[in-house]
Amino acid sequence: IAGITQAPTSQILAAGRRMTLRCTQDMRHNAMYWYRQDLGLGLRLIHYSNTAGTTGKGEVPDGYSVSRANTDDFPLTLASAVPSQTSVYFCASSEQAYTEAFFGQGTRLTVV
């Protein structure tokens, strides 16, 4: 079934370690996004990419970086994880910005 695949599904990470969350979509969508979901705060946009080769900062970008080398992949990297980055991370894509966004199943990350 076409859609968005995130990996890993969950991870426990020691503080200070580097971690890359993977996201792949097979819908040939131009736009991709990373959100974090924390209880009581809804979803907050970390970074986005409107098309391959371009990225932009969302509402909470500090401590995270992204790249968009091709249409399908949009990895999110935590260079040096901190406990406040414990969250559930969702990748999403849409055909264009301003159209329906499709979400992956999420990655539950715990930084200890």
Add this chain to the structure above:
Amino acid sequence: GENVEQHPSTLSVQEGDSAVIKCTYSDSASNYFPWYKQELGKGPQLIIDIRSNVGEKKDQRIAVTLNKTAKHFSLHITETQPEDSAVYFCAASESNNDMRFGAGTRLTVKP
């Protein structure tokens, strides 16, 4: 930037009753208002959306209304069923690049 408030945070209704979730937003430039349903352990899924050039949109048992003057919009679910139980999120934006979500409403439909 945009700020979206959502109420109530929890809502419990009897099967067959209606459920209403309300959201307000702060940025008058926002013109796209989607609603997402999130089931346990899954990612959010779009159930309905509305753009600022219409005041109401309906899809079977689900409807959304928008009042741009008052900067609020609401989700209405009629004839609720147990499978409607989930967390619902509203959002507001000019584009997906600046979409701001409400904190969510946990809806429980009791059989």
